Amino acid sequence: MVARPLLALAFLGLAAGCSATSEPTGQNLLPAASRWLTKPASGGVSPYIQHVVVIIQENRSFENFFAGYPGANAPTFGYALHSHKRVKVSLHQTTFETNPNLPHNWQAAIAGYHDGKMDGFHTGPKTNYAAYAYMDHTEIAPYWAMAQQYVLADAMFPTEFGGSFTAHLTAIAGTDNMSPTTAQVNYPTHTPNDCDSPPGTTSSLVDQNRDVGRGNGPFPCFTQFNTMAQLLDNAGVTWKYYADKHLNAGIWSPFEAISYVRYGSDWNNNVIAPQTKVLTDIANNQLASVSWVTPDHETSDHPGAHSDMGPSWVASIVNAIGESPYWDSTAIVVIWDDWGGWFDNAAPPQLDFRGLAIRVPCLIISPYAKEGSTSQGYVSHTQYEFGSILKFIEEAFNMPTVGPGFQGYTDTRANSLSDSFDFTQSPRTFTPFGSKYSESFLLHRPPSDEPVDDE
Numbered sequence: 001m002v003a004r005p006l007l008a009l010a011f012l013g014l015a016a017g018c019s020a021t022s023e024p025t026g027q028n029l030l031p032a033a034s035r036w037l038t039k040p041a042s043g044g045v046s047p048y049i050q051h052v053v054v055i056i057q058e059n060r061s062f063e064n065f066f067a068g069y070p071g072a073n074a075p076t077f078g079y080a081l082h083s084h085k086r087v088k089v090s091l092h093q094t095t096f097e098t099n100p101n102l103p104h105n106w107q108a109a110i111a112g113y114h115d116g117k118m119d120g121f122h123t124g125p126k127t128n129y130a131a132y133a134y135m136d137h138t139e140i141a142p143y144w145a146m147a148q149q150y151v152l153a154d155a156m157f158p159t160e161f162g163g164s165f166t167a168h169l170t171a172i173a174g175t176d177n178m179s180p181t182t183a184q185v186n187y188p189t190h191t192p193n194d195c196d197s198p199p200g201t202t203s204s205l206v207d208q209n210r211d212v213g214r215g216n217g218p219f220p221c222f223t224q225f226n227t228m229a230q231l232l233d234n235a236g237v238t239w240k241y242y243a244d245k246h247l248n249a250g251i252w253s254p255f256e257a258i259s260y261v262r263y264g265s266d267w268n269n270n271v272i273a274p275q276t277k278v279l280t281d282i283a284n285n286q287l288a289s290v291s292w293v294t295p296d297h298e299t300s301d302h303p304g305a306h307s308d309m310g311p312s313w314v315a316s317i318v319n320a321i322g323e324s325p326y327w328d329s330t331a332i333v334v335i336w337d338d339w340g341g342w343f344d345n346a347a348p349p350q351l352d353f354r355g356l357a358i359r360v361p362c363l364i365i366s367p368y369a370k371e372g373s374t375s376q377g378y379v380s381h382t383q384y385e386f387g388s389i390l391k392f393i394e395e396a397f398n399m400p401t402v403g404p405g406f407q408g409y410t411d412t413r414a415n416s417l418s419d420s421f422d423f424t425q426s427p428r429t430f431t432p433f434g435s436k437y438s439e440s441f442l443l444h445r446p447p448s449d450e451p452v453d454d455e
Helices: 062-066 106-116 141-149 164-173 228-235 266-270 277-283 310-322 386-396 439-444
Strands: 051-057 077-082 085-090 092-094 133-135 151-157 177-179 182-184 205-207 239-242 290-293 330-336 360-365 378-380
Touching: 051 164, 051 310, 051 386, 062 133, 062 141, 062 151, 062 360, 141 151, 141 310, 141 360, 164 182, 164 228, 164 386, 228 239, 228 266, 228 386, 239 266, 239 277, 277 310, 277 439, 310 330, 310 439, 330 386
Parallel strands: 051 290, 051 330, 092 133, 151 378, 239 290
Antiparallel strands: 077 085, 151 360, 177 182, 182 205, 330 360
C-alpha cells in the first residue's frame, strides 16, 4: 500500500431484564432470517458496496456546523423565547475553544423542540442566546470540504430525544425499547452505564406519555432488543466497533451494554480499542465489512473538550480509506450522535413517543455518492434517521431487518441512504482532504483518558 502523506493544511477540509449477577453467555436472540415477516432488502447496493464505515462524532446540530450552507435548510437565524415572547435571533459565531457545553438530555431536547416551534433552546446567562451559534468555518473546514465534494444530508434525525446513551444504542439497534410503551432515556444511575456497572445500578425509562423516570428501568445489560451484532453474526458479515477503551468506555460504547456482545465471543473479537486502530486496520488490509468508529475526548467535537482535533480525526479516517484499495467498494457515513443543545430550525417529525429527535449533520462519502450540479456538492433533503444507516447496511449485505416495526425497530420504516448514491456512475477518484493535524500526530499522541461525554 502506498504510504499516505502527512496532511497539515489548516484551511481545508461522524423482554426480560438482565441481572447484575447472572448473565447469559453469548446466546443468539435473533431468529433465523426466514422467520422474519420482512424479507431481505432489495436494490442495487450490494454489488457495489462491500464496506460500510460509520463515524460517530459528538454533540452538534446541523445548523451549528452548516448554517448558511448553499442549498441546505440552514438559515443563519432562529427564534427564541425572551420574556415569554418569541424573538428572532441572528446566529453568532463560536469556536471549539470557546463554545459552551450545553444541556442535552431528554428534557433539554423537549424544551428546544417546544412542540415543533424550535424556539426553546438554552439562552444562557444574561440572555446571550448561547445555543444560537454556528462554528467558525475555518475550524471545521474538512467537514465543509467533504460536503462540497460528496453528499450533505440536511434531514438526518436521531431516533430519540436526548443525549449520547440512547443515541448510541439506537445507532446499533434502531431501537432501545424495553416494552411497546417504554424506552431507555437519558442514562442509568451509575457509570459506566452498562453491563460492568455496579450491582444495584438501574437504567431510566420514558413512557408513551413522554413521562421521564430516573432509575425506573432494568440493570443496563440489555437483552430486551436485538442489535446489528446478532444480524451481522448470523449473516457471517464481519464487523468491528472502535472505542477509546475496551472496558468501561462509557455511554459511547453501546455494545458494552448489550449482554449478547459483552458476554459472547464478539466482545474480544469485534470491540476494538483504542479507536486509532481503525487507521492501522485500514493500512494492514484488516478493515471489517461494517465498522463503527467513535472518537476519544479530544477528537470528538464535543463542546466540553475545547479541542479542535475532531475534523482532523475524521479526515484521517476518510483519507486512509480513500487512499487504500478499499475506496472503490466503501461507503462512509459521518454523523453526530445528538444535537448537543445547539439551536436547529428543522422541526423533527414525530414518529413515535421517542422522537424523532433534533437534527444532526450527516455526510455521505463514497466513490458512488451522488454528484451535485455545482461546486457545493449534492444536498440530500430525504428524511433520514439512524435506522436509515442500518437499512443501508442491510441492503449492502442482503440481510433482513434487525426486527419488526411493531416491536419498535426503526430500520423497517426508515428511508435508506441508498438514494444518495448513483451506482450507474463510474467510481469517483479520491482526492485527500487537508486538515490541521496529521494522521501520524493522531496515531501517536497520548490518550486523553477522559470520558467523551457524560450526558
